[in-house]
Amino acid sequence: MSTIRYTKDHEYIAVDGDIGTVGISDHAQHALGDVVFVELPAIGKKLAAGGEAAVVESVKAASEVYAPVAGEVVEVNAALEDTPATVNEDPLGAGWFMKIRIADKGALDGLMDEAAYKEFLKTLD
Amino acid sequence: MTATPTETSELTPLHALHLRLGARMAPFAGYDMPIQYPTGVLTEHLHTREKCGLFDVSHMGQAVLEGPNAAARLETLVPADIVGLAPGRTRYTQFLADDGGILDDLMVTRLPGEPESLYIVCNASMKAQDFALMREKLPDLRLDVLEDRALIAVQGPRAADVVEGLIPGAQNLVFMQGGDFEWRDSPLFVTRSGYTGEDGFEISLPASQAEAFAERLLAHPDCKPIGLGARDSLRLEAGLCLYGHDIDTSTDPIEAALQWSIGKRRRENGGFPGVARIQHALKDGAARVRIGLVLEGKQPAREGAEIATPGGEIVGKITSGGPAPSLGKPVAMGYVAREFSAAGTELAAIVRGKALPARVTKTPFVPNRYFKG
Numbered sequence: 115m116s117t118i119r120y121t122k123d124h125e126y127i128a129v130d131g132d133i134g135t136v137g138i139s140d141h142a143q144h145a146l147g148d149v150v151f152v153e154l155p156a157i158g159k160k161l162a163a164g165g166e167a168a169v170v171e172s173v174k175a176a177s178e179v180y181a182p183v184a185g186e187v188v189e190v191n192a193a194l195e196d197t198p199a200t201v202n203e204d205p206l207g208a209g210w211f212m213k214i215r216i217a218d219k220g221a222l223d224g225l226m227d228e229a230a231y232k233e234f235l236k237t238l239d
Numbered sequence: 240m241t242a243t244p245t246e247t248s249e250l251t252p253l254h255a256l257h258l259r260l261g262a263r264m265a266p267f268a269g270y271d272m273p274i275q276y277p278t279g280v281l282t283e284h285l286h287t288r289e290k291c292g293l294f295d296v297s298h299m300g301q302a303v304l305e306g307p308n309a310a311a312r313l314e315t316l317v318p319a320d321i322v323g324l325a326p327g328r329t330r331y332t333q334f335l336a337d338d339g340g341i342l343d344d345l346m347v348t349r350l351p352g353e354p355e356s357l358y359i360v361c362n363a364s365m366k367a368q369d370f371a372l373m374r375e376k377l378p379d380l381r382l383d384v385l386e387d388r389a390l391i392a393v394q395g396p397r398a399a400d401v402v403e404g405l406i407p408g409a410q411n412l413v414f415m416q417g418g419d420f421e422w423r424d425s426p427l428f429v430t431r432s433g434y435t436g437e438d439g440f441e442i443s444l445p446a447s448q449a450e451a452f453a454e455r456l457l458a459h460p461d462c463k464p465i466g467l468g469a470r471d472s473l474r475l476e477a478g479l480c481l482y483g484h485d486i487d488t489s490t491d492p493i494e495a496a497l498q499w500s501i502g503k504r505r506r507e508n509g510g511f512p513g514v515a516r517i518q519h520a521l522k523d524g525a526a527r528v529r530i531g532l533v534l535e536g537k538q539p540a541r542e543g544a545e546i547a548t549p550g551g552e553i554v555g556k557i558t559s560g561g562p563a564p565s566l567g568k569p570v571a572m573g574y575v576a577r578e579f580s581a582a583g584t585e586l587a588a589i590v591r592g593k594a595l596p597a598r599v600t601k602t603p604f605v606p607n608r609y610f611k612g
Contacts, residue, residue, distance in 0.1 A: 147275060147279050147280055147468070148279045148280055148281040148282075150281075150537070150539065150562040151537050151538050151539060151562070153538065153591070169591065171538070171539055171562075172280075173280040173281060173284075173468060173469075173472055173561060173562055173564070174274075174280065174468050174471070174561070175541070176539075176541060195537070198537070
C-alpha cells in the first residue's frame with residue numbers, strides 16, 4: 115500500500131518502500147489541457163528536491179515538472195512517448211512520469227497529504 | 240495556470256455566453272477571452288477542420304474609413320493595391336513604419352455601394368495604435384470606430400451550411416468578398432474570410448444582437464464554440480502570421496514572405512512607407528525570410544527556439560511553433576538566413592539544448608480550403 119504526497123506545484127509522489135512514483139495531479143492535467151509531449155529524465159539522473167525533473171507540453175505551452183523530493187531516477191514511463199494523452203486520462207495511474215529512489219524519506223513530511231492538498235486547491239480559486 | 244481577468248480587462252458582447260459554455264477565460268490583448276471550452280484545444284481544432292467552429296473575435300478592431308479618395312489615401316500607409324479593390328472585395332495588407340517594418344496587419348474591404356468607404360479589421364492588441372495612425376496621417380478622412388459591434392467568425396467545411404440557415408444568400412459570397420445582410424432587422428456585414436485556412440465567414444453585427452445570433456449558430460449540431468487556443472493552432476497550420484510573433488516592427492513584408500499581398504502597381508510605383516527597403520528586397524531578395532518547418536518526432540519547438548544547421552550553426556529563430564493536430568506532428572514558423580530557406584532544407588530546432596531535426600516546408604502546412612466560387 116502506497117501513500118501519496120503532493121507539492122504546491124501539483125506534482126504527486128506515491129511512496130512504496132523507498133521508491134516514489136512521480137507524476138502530476140488531476141488538477142494539473144486539467145489546467146494544462148491536452149498533453150502532447152512529455153520529456154522524461156535519463157535513468158540514473160540524480161534529482162534535487164524542487165529541481166527540474168521533466169517537461170510536459172500541452173498544445174499551447176511547455177511546463178516544468180519538479181522533483182517533489184531528492185532522489186535518483188530508477189525508471190521512466192516510456193509509454194508516454196507514444197501516448198502522452200495518458201497523462202490527461204489517468205494522471206495518478208498509467209500517466210505516471212518516473213520512479214525515483216528517495217534519498218531521504220523524512221523529506222516527505224514537508225509535502226501535503228491528500229486531504230491537505232484538497233484544502234490547498236480550494237485556496238486557489 | 241488559473242488566469243483571472245485583471246481589473247482592466249474588457250468584456251466582449253459574448254462574455255456571458257462564454258462563461259455559460261464553461262470556457263476557461265484568460266486576459267488577451269486587454270480582453271477577458273475564452274482560451275478553450277471544456278472539450279479542450281485538440282478537439283476544438285479538429286472539429287473546426289472537420290465541421291464548423293464559432294470564434295468570438297469581437298476584441299479585434301473594426302472601423303470604417305471614409306472620405307474623398309479613401310482608397311488612394313489609405314495606400315499611403317499600406318503596400319496593397321486598395322485603389323484597385325472592387326466594391327465588396329476584401330484584401331489583406333499591413334500598416335508599415337517609415338523603415339518598412341510592420342506596424343500591424345489588417346483586412347480592408349471596399350464597402351459595396353459606398354465606394355469611398357473602407358471597412359477595416361485589425362488586431363486587438365494594436366487597434367488603438369492603428370486608429371491613432373489613421374487619424375494622424377489621414378486627417379482629411381473620417382474614421383468611424385465600430386465600438387458597438389461584435390465580430391463572430393464561423394469557420395470550417397460546414398460553415399456555409401451553418402451560416403446560410405441564418406443569413407440566406409451569404410453562401411453566394413466567394414473568398415475575400417463581403418456584403419450587407421440582415422438578421423432580425425439588424426444590419427450584418429459578412430465577409431467570406433477567416434484565420435484558419437478553412438472556408439468561412441466573419442460576421443460583424445450589433446453588440447446587442449451578438450449573443451442571440453451566436454446561440455442560433457451554436458444550435459446547429461455541426462457548430463461548436465472554439466477558443467483562442469485552437470484559433471492559434473489552426474492559423475499556424477494554415478501558415479498565417481500572428482502579429483507580435485511572426486511579424487512586427489523588426490520585419491518587413493518581403494522578409495515575412497508576404498510579397499503576394501503587394502500588387503504589381505504598388506511594387507513599381509511605391510508611395511508607401513519603407514518603399515526603398517521593400518523595393519530593394521523585392522529586387523535582390525531579403526537577407527532572412529520566414530519559413531515553415533516540420534519537425535521530426537513529437538516534441539514541439541516554440542517561439543524563441545533557435546534554428547540551426549545539422550552542423551550546429553545558428554541560422555535563425557522560431558517565431559511560432561507547436562503541435563499541428565491535423566498533421567499529428569509539430570510544426571513551426573520562423574526566420575532563417577535566405578540560403579537556408581529552400582523547401583526541403585534540413586535544419587534543426589534547438590529546444591532545451593537538444594537539436595530536433597526539422598525540414599523547411601512550404602506553408603500552408605494543411606492545404607487551404609477557401610471557397611473561390
